[in-house]
Structures are given as structure tokens and as C-alpha cells.
Amino acid sequence: MKLPDHQTIRRPEKLLLCIALPLMLLFCAATWLIQGSVPVTTVHSDNGIWDLRDVDFQSTNVRFSGPVEYIPEELLTPKEFSARQSEAKIVDTYQYPAAYGTSRIRLRVPPGTHYVVSESSPLSSDRFYLNGQWVEDIGNPGETAESTTEGDVLFSYTVAPKDGTIEIVQQVSNYAHRKNESHAGYVVGTVPMMRAFVACTYGVAALLIGCFITLFLVHITLWFLFRGYRANLYFSLFCLTFVFRTFVTGPKLATALFPDFSWFVAFAIEYCTLPVASVLYVLIFHSMFPGTMQRWFRIFLIAASGLFIGCHFVLDSMTISRLLIYYQAVMGITIVYVIVRAVMKLRRIALPQALFLAGGGIMMYATVRDILFYRDIFIPPYGSYANAPLSEMGLLLFVFLQMTAVFIGTIREMDAVRAKEQKLQAENAALDRVNKLRADLLDTLSHELRTPLAVMMGYAELAVKELRMKGIDEETTADLDAIAAEAGRLALLVEEARRLTLSRDVAEHKRPFSPEGIIRQTARLYQPILERRGTALSLDLAPELPKIYGSADELTQVMFNLLTNAGKHTEDGRVCVTGEQGDHVITVTVSDDGSGIAPDFLPHAFERYAHDDRDGSGLGLAICKEIIEGHGGKIALESQLGKGTTVTFTLPVYKGE
Numbered sequence: 001m002k003l004p005d006h007q008t009i010r011r012p013e014k015l016l017l018c019i020a021l022p023l024m025l026l027f028c029a030a031t032w033l034i035q036g037s038v039p040v041t042t043v044h045s046d047n048g049i050w051d052l053r054d055v056d057f058q059s060t061n062v063r064f065s066g067p068v069e070y071i072p073e074e075l076l077t078p079k080e081f082s083a084r085q086s087e088a089k090i091v092d093t094y095q096y097p098a099a100y101g102t103s104r105i106r107l108r109v110p111p112g113t114h115y116v117v118s119e120s121s122p123l124s125s126d127r128f129y130l131n132g133q134w135v136e137d138i139g140n141p142g143e144t145a146e147s148t149t150e151g152d153v154l155f156s157y158t159v160a161p162k163d164g165t166i167e168i169v170q171q172v173s174n175y176a177h178r179k180n181e182s183h184a185g186y187v188v189g190t191v192p193m194m195r196a197f198v199a200c201t202y203g204v205a206a207l208l209i210g211c212f213i214t215l216f217l218v219h220i221t222l223w224f225l226f227r228g229y230r231a232n233l234y235f236s237l238f239c240l241t242f243v244f245r246t247f248v249t250g251p252k253l254a255t256a257l258f259p260d261f262s263w264f265v266a267f268a269i270e271y272c273t274l275p276v277a278s279v280l281y282v283l284i285f286h287s288m289f290p291g292t293m294q295r296w297f298r299i300f301l302i303a304a305s306g307l308f309i310g311c312h313f314v315l316d317s318m319t320i321s322r323l324l325i326y327y328q329a330v331m332g333i334t335i336v337y338v339i340v341r342a343v344m345k346l347r348r349i350a351l352p353q354a355l356f357l358a359g360g361g362i363m364m365y366a367t368v369r370d371i372l373f374y375r376d377i378f379i380p381p382y383g384s385y386a387n388a389p390l391s392e393m394g395l396l397l398f399v400f401l402q403m404t405a406v407f408i409g410t411i412r413e414m415d416a417v418r419a420k421e422q423k424l425q426a427e428n429a430a431l432d433r434v435n436k437l438r439a440d441l442l443d444t445l446s447h448e449l450r451t452p453l454a455v456m457m458g459y460a461e462l463a464v465k466e467l468r469m470k471g472i473d474e475e476t477t478a479d480l481d482a483i484a485a486e487a488g489r490l491a492l493l494v495e496e497a498r499r500l501t502l503s504r505d506v507a508e509h510k511r512p513f514s515p516e517g518i519i520r521q522t523a524r525l526y527q528p529i530l531e532r533r534g535t536a537l538s539l540d541l542a543p544e545l546p547k548i549y550g551s552a553d554e555l556t557q558v559m560f561n562l563l564t565n566a567g568k569h570t571e572d573g574r575v576c577v578t579g580e581q582g583d584h585v586i587t588v589t590v591s592d593d594g595s596g597i598a599p600d601f602l603p604h605a606f607e608r609y610a611h612d613d614r615d616g617s618g619l620g621l622a623i624c625k626e627i628i629e630g631h632g633g634k635i636a637l638e639s640q641l642g643k644g645t646t647v648t649f650t651l652p653v654y655k656g657e
Contacts, residue, residue, distance in 0.1 A: 038197045040187060048090050051108045061189030061197050067091050068105050068183045072098035075141055075171040078132045094182040100143055100173040103183040107166040115166060116194035118156040118187045124176040125150055129169040130159045141173035148173045150263040153255040156198055158191065178321040201251045208246050208396060215239040215403055222410055229413040231287035235406045238280040239399065245273040268312045271320060275305035278331055285338060288356050288409065292345045297337060304330045359401030512654045513552050515586060516545045522559035523577055534572040541579040545586055549654040550631040558627050561620040562590040562647050569645065570594030584653050591646040597639035605637050
């Protein structure tokens with residue numbers, strides 16, 4: 001596979017790799033050195049007896065493995081075990097089916113010093129004796145599940161050999177797990193060496209937890225800042241999952257810090273974190289490799305994992321332990337599915353994807369290596385660190401590589417979003433320029449056409465009236481009526497086109513101005529038209545009306561529309577325009593004593609395209625209402641059929657805001 005041209009490694013990513021990868025390798029190497037700084041040599045038993053007299057305990061500790069002396073289905077004290085020694089079998093208890101029994105381990109060690117015996121992974125219920133003396137119960141071993149209490153803790157005991165021998169007798173009951181664990185697996189060494197070993201064991205676990213917590217906080221923060229890239233969310237939860245898992249496994253920090261920590265809670269955390277981590281890993285894979293993971297398989301895995309987790313709320317630990325093998329089969333299917341889909345779909349991979357796959361490969365190798373290690377089968381690395389487990393370091397390196405992959409993926413996603421935003425901003429800017437040009441053009445046309453059209457309409461109506469009085473034929477007057485009607489309709493349509501095109505937010509066209517001049521100018525222009533109809537126009541404005549904030553052109557349009565409506569419905573009557581100042585508003589009224597409006601039409605007067613005469617467009621009052629309310633004011637209409645109409649609107653006074 002190779003990187004496509006559009007996924008080549010850019011300079012910032014090279015810089016990140018040059019800094020992050022060496023630091024990750026250095027951190028992992030330091031942790032590995034700490035873990036292996038106290039050498040541990042594995043020694044196998046000879047018929048349940050370990051001869052360690054040739055071991056240099058000043059330079060190494062010893063982990064012993066192999067078969068032990070075992071009497072099944074008996075819980076015996078050291079004296080009882082010695083009395084029945086002839087019944088003992090030399091077996092590997094890992095494969096032995098008995099639910100309970102007693103084992104004995106004898107170590108031949110150099111005399112003259114004290115030794116520490118430590119077990120990092122005890123069984124579910126254990127009672128320990130060292131050199132014939134009871135030292136501790138972990139849980140309470142019993143012959144039945146009802147009489148057994150589980151426990152889980154890392155322990156270390158100091159003991160002086162008797163006649164060069166350390167004897168460990170342990171009573172064990174297992175009603176919690178599908179299989180028994182090995183009764184061997186202890187680590188023994190001198191006091192200074194074992195102190196260093198235990199300190200390293202706890203230190204590595206604490207270091208891992210601290211690392212996982214840090215990565216969780218970093219990536220959950222990245223997700224909150226950039227929620228479009230879900231890989232950060234999944235990876236942060238993946239790290240949090242391993243915080244809990246590391247807390248209850250290995251050296252058992254949970255019980256070390258909290259002695260009363262529930263055994264079943266620790267058991268549930270250990271088992272539940274496995275499906276949770278599996279689902280999160282698949283979701284990360286899906287985020288890193290879009291289109292590779294089919295939706296039905298994600299649903300299947302989530303459902304199987306949820307079902308397995310749900311069993312912890314209704315089933316006992318033994319049944320859950322037996323169900324684990326089925327979930328492990330699901331995990332095996334998942335691994336095969338992921339590999340097959342990757343081979344089928346992936347032809348070229350990006351840098352984050354390459355890092356993701358590399359981390360997965362390292363983790364799988366470390367897991368297989370440790371499974372073989374605990375079966376006394378050794379594969380690289382060899383040398384002085386051959387007896388140290390690799391899973392912790394593999395997990396750490398895996399997480400660091402995933403972190404780098406997700407982080408680079410985040411950078412690329414942010415770059416892509418930023419590029420889209422810049423493109424959108426450029427397109428919006430161009431669109432704004434076009435809209436502004438169009439709006440300016442329509443604004444100019446509206447301003448230049450509105451007044452002459454209104455004058456044309458008024459004088460055409462007057463000409464019709466005079467010609468009819470002089471007896472001109474009906475065809476001529478009908479033509480003039482059509483001219484007046486079409487001029488009025490065209491004026492309203494021009495204004496409507498302007499208002500539909502301009503943005504609702506016309507702040508750039510608004511400014512403080514005095515409404516008095518607008519009202520007087522409009523009335524003066526329309527007065528001759530009304531007088532030719534035999535209608536008088538009176539103007540009564542309060543002196544020095546305060547300024548308002550808005551568009552002078554739009555207020556002009558309101559006055560033209562209201563005077564046009566009043567003049568159209570009034571002949572040989574009176575139209576009055578008043579303006580006065582109230583509390584924080586000015587109030588303008590246009591009233592007439594004309595034909596009025598029918599009561600059933602009044603509720604619809606301000607609706608678009610609603611009109612009560614065949615020559616109307618139904619836009620005049622609707623436009624007035626939009627303009628007044630757009631300026632923060634209110635408009636109202638009162639009318640009585642045959643007595644006239646009054647339209648009142650208010651506008652807020654400008655206060656310098």
C-alpha cells in the first residue's frame with residue numbers, strides 16, 4: 001500500500017512525528033527498563049519441588065512454574081497434608097478439574113537469609129500457610145459455592161527458611177471461574193530484591209493509569225472542541241476503559257488502595273472492559289477507515305457486547321466465566337472480519353491509518369507473546385527481559401500510536417473543515433457583493449420610479465374625472481382608468497420586488513432622521529392630486545417632532561401608500577394627517593371621511609393580496625405593516641362603512657442607541 005497524493009505527509013505532520021514518535025519510544029523503553037530492572041528467572045519444578053540453591057539471589061528473583069503436589073477435593077492444613085502425602089498427585093492445576101483442593105510447594109533455597117514470597121495474581125479463594133504457619137485468607141475457601149467467599153489481592157510475605165526449605169501450602173476453592181489457575185506462579189527473592197520488584201510492579205501499573213488518564217483528558221477535550229471528528233471521543237473512552245481495567249488487574253491497585261473493594265465489582269470491571277474496549281476499537285477503526293466496516297456488523301458487535309455485559313447483572317460469576325469463551329469467539333470473528341474487510345477495501349492508506357494498523361499489529365503480537373510466555377513458550381524479545389510480560393508495553397505503545405493517528409486525523413479533519421469554511425466564506429462574500437449590487441439597483445429603481453408612478457396614477461384618475469364631467473366617450477375614460485390602475489399596480493410591485501430582494505436586516509440603510517420633513521414632503525406632493533378630486537388635505541404636526549431611527553425611503557413609502565388608499569376611497573371629502581409626540585414614541589394618523597371598509601374585511605386588511613376592490617393589489621397595507629414593525633413600531637386600522645377610515649402608526653423615538 002502507498003499513500004495517495006492528497007494524503008502525503010505535510011510538514012506539520014512530519015514535525016509531529018519527529019517529536020512524538022521518539023518521545024513515545026523513549027517513554028515505552030523507560031517503562032520497559034523499569035519493569036525489567038529487577039531480573040526474574042523462571043525455574044521449573046521437579047516433582048513439585050524447586051531446587052533454587054544454585055540461584056544467585058543477590059542479582060535476581062525467581063518465578064517458579066510447573067506441576068505441584070496436589071490433593072484434590074480436600075482442604076488440608078500443612079500437618080494434614082504431610083500425613084496424607086501418599087495421596088498427593090504431581091499435576092499442573094491449571095488443567096485440573098477439581099473445584100477445590102490443597103497444594104504444596106517446596107523450595108530449596110540457600111540458608112542464612114530471609115526471603116519474600118509474592119503472588120501477583122491469586123486465585124478466587126485462598127488460605128496460605130508458610131512453613132506450617134497460617135499467614136492469611138484471601139476470601140474464604142470452602143467445599144461448596146455457598147461456603148466460599150471470593151477475594152483478590154496482591155500479597156507479599158517475609159519468611160525464614162527451615163533447614164533450607166520454604167514450604168507453601170495453600171487451600172484453594174474455585175467456584176467463580178470456568179478454569180482453575182496454576183498454583184505455581186509465585187515470585188521469591190531476598191527482601192531488597194523483592195521490595196524493588198514489588199515497587200516496580202506497582203510503579204508500572206500507576207504509570208500506565210496516569211498515561212491513560214492523561215490521554216483520556218487530552219482527547220475528550222479535543223472532542224469537545226471539535227465534535228465533528230468522533231475518533232477523539234471513541235479513543236478517549238478507550239483510554240478510560242483501560243484506566244479501570246489496569247486498576248483491578250495486574251498488581252490489584254484497587255484492593256491495595258481500598259482493602260474492602262468488592263471482589264465481584266473487580267471481576268465485573270475486568271470482564272466488562274473487554275467488550276467495551278472491543279466495541280470502541282471497532283468504532284475507531286470505522287472512523288479511521290470510512291466505508292470499511294459495514295453497519296450491520298457494527299450493530300452485531302454492539303449487541304453481542306451489550307448482551308455479555310448485561311449478563312453481569314443477572315448471572316453468577318461462574319456462568320459469566322463460561323460465557324466468556326463465546327464472547328471470545330465473537331472477538332475472533334471480529335478480528336477475521338476486520339482483516340478481510342481491510343484486504344478487500346484498502347488499496348491506499350493515509351498516515352493516520354498506517355499508524356493505527358501498526359499499533360494494532362504490535363498489540364496483537366504482545367498479547368500472543370504473553371499467552372505463550374505464561375505457557376513457558378518463549379519468543380522474542382529474549383535476553384535479560386525474556387521473563388518480563390510484554391502486554392503492558394505493547395498496550396502502551398499501541399495507545400501511543402493510536403493517539404498519534406487520531407491526533408493527525410484530527411488535524412486533517414480540522415484543515416478540511418477550515419478549507420470548507422474558507423471556501424464558503426469566499427462564496428458568501430461573492431454572493432453578498434452580488435446581493436448588494438442587486439439590492440442597490442432595486443433600491444435606486446424603487447426610489448426613482450415610486451414617486452413618478454404615484455403622480456401618474458393620481459393625475460390619470462383626475463383626468464378621468466374631468467373628462468367624464470365634460471362628456472368624453474367612455475372608451476377614452478376606460479383607457480385612462482386602465483393607465484391609472486396599472487400605474488398603481490406597477491408602483492406596488494416595484495416596492496414589493498425591492499422588499500423581497502433586500503435582506504430583512506436593513507441596518508446599513510437606516511439612520512437617525514426627522515420624520516417631520518418626510519411627512520410634509522409627501523403630503524405636499526400628494527395634495528394637488530387630492531384637490532383635483534375635490535378632497536381637502538389638512539396637515540397638523542406637533543412642532544419639532546423628535547428623530548426616529550430607520551429608513552427615510554421606507555417611511556416615504558408608508559405615507560404614499562396610506563395617502564393613496566385614503567384618496568382612492570374619498571371624493572369631495574377630507575383627508576387629515578396628524579403627528580404628535582407621546583411617551584418614547586411618535587404617533588402619526590392618516591384619516592379620511594370616505595367610503596370606509598366593510599366590517600368583514602377589516603380583520604384581513606393587513607394581509608398580503610387581500611383587497612376589497614377589484615383595482616387593488618392587496619399589497620399596500622401589508623407593506624406598511626412590515627415597514628412599521630421592522631422599525632419597532634405598531635400600526636392599527638379603524639373604519640366604519642360609509643363614515644371613513646383611520647390608520648394610526650407609532651415609531652420609537654431615537655435615543656442615540
